Amino acid sequence: MSRYWVQRLGFALLGLIALAVVAPILVVIGTIVVEGMGAISWEFITAMPFDGMKQGGIFPALVGTLLLTLGTALVAIPIGVGGTIYLAEYARDTWVTRCIRLAIVNLSGIPSIVYGLFGLGMFVLFLRMGTSILAGALTLGIMTLPVIIITAEEALRAVPTEFRTVSASLGGTRWQGIRYIILPQALPGIITGIILGLLRAAGETAPILFTVAAFFLPRLPQSPFDPTMALPYHLYVISTQVPGMPLQIQHGTALVLLALVLSMNLVATIIRSYFRRRRQW
Amino acid sequence: MLAQRQAEAAGADWREFVIEALIRVLGFSTIGFVLLIFLFLLREGVPSFYKVPLSNLFGISWYPTFGLFGTLPLLLGSVLVTVTAILIAMPLGIATAVFVREVAPNWAREILKPMIEVLAGIPSVVLGFFGMHVVAPLIRETLGTPTGLTVFTGGLLLAYMALPTIISVAEDALDATPKSYKDAGLAMGATQWQTIWRVVVPAARSGITTAVMLGMGRAIGETMAVMMVTGNAARMPLSLDSLFKPARTMTATIAAEMGEVAQGSIHYHALFGIGIILFILTFLINVAAAATIFKKQRRGGLR
Amino acid sequence: MVDPKIHIEKVSYAYGENWVLRDVTLDIAPNSVTVFFGPSGGGKTSLLRLVNRLNDLVEGTQMKGRILLDGQDIYSSDTHVPSLRRRVGMVFALPLPLPGTVRENVLYGLKLAGIKDRSRLDEVLERSLAQSALWDEVKDRLDHLASALSGGQQQRLCIARSLALEPEALLLDEPTSGLDPISTRKVEDSLFALKQQYTIIIVPHSIQQAARIADQAAFFLMGELVEYASGTELFTHPRDKRTEDYVTGRFG
Numbered sequence: 065m066s067r068y069w070v071q072r073l074g075f076a077l078l079g080l081i082a083l084a085v086v087a088p089i090l091v092v093i094g095t096i097v098v099e100g101m102g103a104i105s106w107e108f109i110t111a112m113p114f115d116g117m118k119q120g121g122i123f124p125a126l127v128g129t130l131l132l133t134l135g136t137a138l139v140a141i142p143i144g145v146g147g148t149i150y151l152a153e154y155a156r157d158t159w160v161t162r163c164i165r166l167a168i169v170n171l172s173g174i175p176s177i178v179y180g181l182f183g184l185g186m187f188v189l190f191l192r193m194g195t196s197i198l199a200g201a202l203t204l205g206i207m208t209l210p211v212i213i214i215t216a217e218e219a220l221r222a223v224p225t226e227f228r229t230v231s232a233s234l235g236g237t238r239w240q241g242i243r244y245i246i247l248p249q250a251l252p253g254i255i256t257g258i259i260l261g262l263l264r265a266a267g268e269t270a271p272i273l274f275t276v277a278a279f280f281l282p283r284l285p286q287s288p289f290d291p292t293m294a295l296p297y298h299l300y301v302i303s304t305q306v307p308g309m310p311l312q313i314q315h316g317t318a319l320v321l322l323a324l325v326l327s328m329n330l331v332a333t334i335i336r337s338y339f340r341r342r343r344q345w
Numbered sequence: 346m347l348a349q350r351q352a353e354a355a356g357a358d359w360r361e362f363v364i365e366a367l368i369r370v371l372g373f374s375t376i377g378f379v380l381l382i383f384l385f386l387l388r389e390g391v392p393s394f395y396k397v398p399l400s401n402l403f404g405i406s407w408y409p410t411f412g413l414f415g416t417l418p419l420l421l422g423s424v425l426v427t428v429t430a431i432l433i434a435m436p437l438g439i440a441t442a443v444f445v446r447e448v449a450p451n452w453a454r455e456i457l458k459p460m461i462e463v464l465a466g467i468p469s470v471v472l473g474f475f476g477m478h479v480v481a482p483l484i485r486e487t488l489g490t491p492t493g494l495t496v497f498t499g500g501l502l503l504a505y506m507a508l509p510t511i512i513s514v515a516e517d518a519l520d521a522t523p524k525s526y527k528d529a530g531l532a533m534g535a536t537q538w539q540t541i542w543r544v545v546v547p548a549a550r551s552g553i554t555t556a557v558m559l560g561m562g563r564a565i566g567e568t569m570a571v572m573m574v575t576g577n578a579a580r581m582p583l584s585l586d587s588l589f590k591p592a593r594t595m596t597a598t599i600a601a602e603m604g605e606v607a608q609g610s611i612h613y614h615a616l617f618g619i620g621i622i623l624f625i626l627t628f629l630i631n632v633a634a635a636a637t638i639f640k641k642q643r644r645g646g647l648r
Numbered sequence: 649m650v651d652p653k654i655h656i657e658k659v660s661y662a663y664g665e666n667w668v669l670r671d672v673t674l675d676i677a678p679n680s681v682t683v684f685f686g687p688s689g690g691g692k693t694s695l696l697r698l699v700n701r702l703n704d705l706v707e708g709t710q711m712k713g714r715i716l717l718d719g720q721d722i723y724s725s726d727t728h729v730p731s732l733r734r735r736v737g738m739v740f741a742l743p744l745p746l747p748g749t750v751r752e753n754v755l756y757g758l759k760l761a762g763i764k765d766r767s768r769l770d771e772v773l774e775r776s777l778a779q780s781a782l783w784d785e786v787k788d789r790l791d792h793l794a795s796a797l798s799g800g801q802q803q804r805l806c807i808a809r810s811l812a813l814e815p816e817a818l819l820l821d822e823p824t825s826g827l828d829p830i831s832t833r834k835v836e837d838s839l840f841a842l843k844q845q846y847t848i849i850i851v852p853h854s855i856q857q858a859a860r861i862a863d864q865a866a867f868f869l870m871g872e873l874v875e876y877a878s879g880t881e882l883f884t885h886p887r888d889k890r891t892e893d894y895v896t897g898r899f900g
Contacts, residue, residue: 175566
């Protein structure tokens with residue numbers, strides 16, 4: 065067989081494989097949309113559940129997830145962005161810096177359930193926060209740190225070095241250069257990374273299993289020390305622990321979670337491409 | 346004028362110092378967190394090592410209610426599911442990475458890359474949900490197994506969850522091969538196809554290995570999706586047909602049982618002990634992957 | 649020479665183990681144009697960057713010797729480096745506009761120094777742009793992006809940016825290397841006017857440019873200061889054979 069035929073077949077095969085990777089994604093989303101659409105209504109989203117979750121809405125779970133995501137942001141953004149600025153702008157190439165990078169690689173590889181164990185051991189028990197939004201947000205926050213740091217560092221390094229030199233030559237200190245030029249230019253990339261990190265935190269179940277989540281809590285949390293329902297945990301329980309749960313409600317819950325996560329993904333993508341086009345370098 | 350500037354400078358210097366100190370602390374905090382996590386795991390998990398005889402801990406039966414804490418079936422369950430996942434994901438991932446980087450026309454690339462990002466964003470509980478309701482019954486019907494909740498189902502799901510990691514790291518590796526390699530191959534009369542498989546991919550070998558290792562780390566650590574589709578039977582998956590029988594991973598065990606245990610009980614400590622094993626396993630995999638990257642960077646040139 | 653503005657004494661400088669400057673001593677007169685020229689690798693740019701301590705940003709270097717500005721050692725431990733860099737400005741080889749408008753670029757140095765008075769800023773803006781012969785071309789486009797200007801305009805913008813801080817000395821590293829002849833001419837003309845107020849050190853990008861503008865000229869070869877004399881002398885009657893060979897084009 066001629067080499068060019070081999071190539072044509074080969075390319076086609078690769079294309080099919082790529083299709084095999086991508087098509088199921090559409091199937092997953094499609095199935096959940098089709099099966100769950102029927103359950104979606106204004107009431108579903110804004111009402112409280114009753115009858116053991118089999119009726120009513122998922123409002124407290126939605127609120128819980130939003131609160132947890134907010135909490136994660138409050139923890140992960142300052143530490144993450146601060147740490148990244150240190151790594152990209154201040155750190156020298158010493159063994160300590162290499163340890164920090166190793167630590168970040170490590171943090172990013174720790175299984176989410178192990179974060180859950182840590183959260184249980186440290187926040188819920190040792191620091192006596194109990195099963196609470198606070199414990200959950202702290203756990204999720206630490207889990208989200210590496211994601212933010214890795215994307216933010218890439219964004220900072222992408223800004224041309226020349227700007228730093230010019231700023232210094234005009235009498236700028238290192239922080240002034242960062243604050244007035246480097247950080248604003250890297251901001252779109254950093255924000256994209258933050259959003260991607262937060263959407264992962266919003267969808268995680270394992271870290272919140274023992275640190276935050278309550279199953280049937282038909283009232284909204286009153287303080288950061290309260291436990292709360294959350295969408296991912298809710299979906300898990302109603303699909304595996306509640307006999308007789310209407311299938312449509314299960315799919316509907318999955319749909320809401322999926323919609324939340326995918327819309328954040330979309331926002332991040334839009335931000336990224338919009339600012340890439342407007343770059344002045 | 347000069348004196349005024351000097352005075353302003355002194356004030357600004359002090360602020361600069363505080364900001365820099367703060368940033369430095371935040372930078373070092375990451376090391377702090379890793380140590381903290383390991384410390385707490387040890388604190389709660391080590392008691393299991395002296396409350397439970399080692400022969401029990403490494404035994405083949407995990408029946409906590411009867412005082413049996415054999416971690417072997419859980420370990421093997423995780424390993425089997427992960428290996429299955431990698432065997433599926435590796436060819437799929439590398440092929441897709443090659444396709445996206447080297448073969449696909451621009452319009453295809455613009456569709457594929459966002460879709461892979463979407464896949465990365467789908468929560469594991471949602472995938473597990475889908476697996477439970479759609480994939481498992483499918484497997485049960487097509488393969489005639491008594492239940493669709495098997496190691497294979499879990500492996501299949503995990504493969505898709507690991508794919509985005511494998512694809513993006515492999516893509517970076519392919520991207521980093523110098524264009525001159527490709528040009529040289531083509532100049533010698535090879536077709537694009539031949540150049541890809543005989544020049545570019547081998548050159549990106551270590552980056553691709555890193556990609557697979559990171560994917561493996563992701564797979565071992567996955568909890569919800571596997572918990573929902575592997576059937577949660579803590580049996581020893583020894584024979585080949587165990588692939589189509591239920592099993593249980595370490596992660597699922599912790600997730601499923603932690604809610605029921607009393608704090609301070611042996612069961613509680615044992616679950617933390619499993620957490621330690623997981624921590625060490627993923628630590629080793631990720632450090633190995635990172636070491637490959639660092640070594641390449643130090644040598645310069647290829648990433 | 650009257651008291652030199654800048655006194656460079658026995659300066660040697662290395663990147664790692666590679667010595668790019670060896671035992672250089674020379675004085676820069678105030679309100680003049682001094683030219684550092686020679687083949688590449690001669691150490692001219694490195695020496696330039698030592699004068700405003702911009703080489704502090706590079707790791708792994710060694711330096712010996714002293715550099716005095718108005719009689720004060722700029723490498724002493726109580727030198728305030730940002731203030732030094734406001735007194736000794738620098739223009740780079742490629743036009744490097746900062747992101748932002750023309751106005752933001754010119755006034756950036758002042759913003760860093762904490763100067764906020766609006767009327768003063770406007771005055772500085774116009775003066776600096778006029779001094780670098782750019783005012784007429786951009787006075788209607790002050791709030792347009794700097795990246796929209798042509799290469800020659802951007803480079804003059806960078807000069808204006810440095811001048812806004814009212815430095816005492818101005819260091820220029822091949823400022824016209826990326827520019828067309830007309831822009832080059834405009835930049836050189838503005839230098840003639842500027843030397844009335846400022847002490848200028850420039851690394852030219854050709855010998856011809858050096859001959860055109862130099863009051864004093866220093867020839868560097870492989871890190872060594874070979875010859876230093878007035879412009880006319882050095883280019884018409886060089887004393888060292890190496891200088892003569894380079895100036896007449898026998899090597900380059």
